[in-house]
Amino acid sequence: MSKLSSLERxxxxxxxxxxxxxxxxxxxxxxxxxxxxxxxxxxxxxxxxLALGVYGLGQVLLQIPLGLLSDRIGRKPAITLGLLVFAAGGLVAACSHSLLGIVVGRALQGMGAVAGAGTALAADLTSEENRGKVMGIIGVSIGVAFLLALILGPPLEAIDGLSGLFAATSILALAALMLLWLIVPAPARRKAPAAAALGSVLAMLRDGRMLVLNGSVFFLHMLLTASFVGLPLLLADRLHLPVNRHWELYLPVMVIAAFVMGACLHRMREVAQSLRIVAICVVATGLGLLGFGLSGDHLALLGVTAAVFFSAFNLLEAALPSLVSRLAPASLRGAAMGAYSTSQFLGAFVGGAVGGIALGRLGTEGVFLCAAALTLVWLPLVLAGRRRIAGDASMDADAVAGAARGA
Structure with missing residues (x-):
């Protein structure tokens, strides 16, 4: 296994x-x-x-344009624009005194759509054989951020309320902007060649392999956002766990998820292995959601199912963008990652809406059971896509072998 270079690290x-x-x-x-x-x-x-997931709507509208913009003007300027818009949205939400005002602020936050350009920048700065490891490192950092947010969110809210939390999001965006320009290296290649025209972009988006991967991240974030409509209520109302003690569940769960991530990173070196992990994680996600819905007042059972769910989530967060970056044309990588992130945040928006509807009509447990049922739609997509991608790889290998014999 090749090691990360100092630049890649x-x-x-x-x-x-x-x-x-x-x-x-x-x-x-x-x-x-x-x-x-x-x-x-x-x-x-x-x-x-909607307030929980509406940020995904802004992301849907602007991920592909900002991804394309990053192909043209460079990753860092495009990311800078997105982070400034995100910070402005946090201030709008912090100054709002109604849920509708928070919806507006969260939607504006979503318009700071830098995920595609940021992931493309990571791909630009790493070799193909190490890209899975780099995406894994980023995935672990997201898991750590998730863990810290779950632990620190309740006490920070107690200090300064929801307004303080939204103001903190703006401050963190500005801190990220400083890191971007002071420390992150600039890629050698900042612009796409002239061949990256609209027709090429549309052809890439219609590629069956991209559709499978984009569909997968849509389902992943739809289910994650829907689950967080119900999970805080489940812990507080069913298990009678005060909000300032929710970290007692999240901390061991996310530590286990981090160990699972570390143990599986070396299996993401090849496309076939990554696809196998994706299929397994879809099943694990469904089982975790089912466990949430059926756990009742059993905290230990909830802990086990949460460990399964978040381990699968962390692995998918690393595997899916790595597959997109490896299968997309190099000249369209920013657009490909923009499309991927568009699907991701569309899933978050739909998940918030689905979770809210399910909460109102089916109750807290119904949110999880409805989400678990949706994995039965996701799994056939992944299995069919795995066969498609494996078949394309076999055809490419035959073509290379034929060209070698002809030479």
């Missing part, structure tokens, strides 16, 4: 900090929002779900 660690700082700001809201939003004067289950 520096790129991976600093980009992980940039990406995780921004996501830490988003994650801070998740463990407490549904608990406190239900006490706002204009609160309804649907509006709570």
């Amino acid at each position: 520096r790129s991976a660690l600093t980009l992980a900090c940039v990406i995780s700082l921004r996501l830490f700001g988003l994650f801070l809201i998740m463990p407490v929002f549904s608990l406190y939003a239900q006490h706002m004067p204009d609160a309804t289950p649907l509006l709570i779900g």
Whole structure:
């Protein structure tokens, strides 16, 4: 197995900090929002779900344009623009006194759509054989940010309320911006060649392999966001665990998930191995969600199913973008990662809406059971895509062998 070069190591660690700082700001809201939003004067289950997931709508509108922009003007300027918009959205939400105002602020935060350009920058700065490891490092950093947000969100909310949490998201975005320009290396190639025209972009987006991967990240974040409509309520109402003690569940769960990630990183070197992990993780995600819905008042059972769910989530967060970066044309990598991130955040938006509707009609347990049922749609997509990608790889290998014999 090749080792990371000093440039790749520096790129991976600093980009992980940039990406995780921004996501830490988003994650801070998740463990407490549904608990406190239900006490706002204009609160309804649907509006709570929309406020949690609406940032995905802005991401959907701007991920591909910002990905293309990063191919043209460079990754760093495009990411800078997105981080500034994200910070402005946090300030709007912090100054709002109604749930509708928070929805507007969260939507504006979502318009800071830098995930595609950021992941493309990571791919630009690493070799193909090490890209899975770099994405794994970034995935671990996201997991750590997620863990810290779950632990720190409730006490920070107690200090300065939801407004303080939203203000913190803006401060973290500006800190990420400083890291981007002071520490993250600049890639050698900043622009796509002239061949990266609209027709090429559309052809890449219609590629069956990209559709499978984009569909997978859509389902992943739809289910994650839906689960966080119900999970804080499950812990507080069913298990009677005060919000300032929710970390007692999250801490061991995320430590286990980090160990699982570390143990599986070396299996992501090849496309076939990564696809096998993706299929296994889809099944694990469904089982975890089913466990949430059936755990009742058994905290130990909830802990086991949470470990399964978040281990699968962390592995998918590393495997899926690595596959996209390896299968997309190099000249269209920013656009490909933009499309991937568009699907990711569309999933978050739909998940918030689905979770809110399910909460209002089926109750807390119904949120998880509805989400678990949706994995039965996701799994056939992954299995069919795995066969498609493996078949394409076999055809490419035959073509290379034929060209070698002809030479």
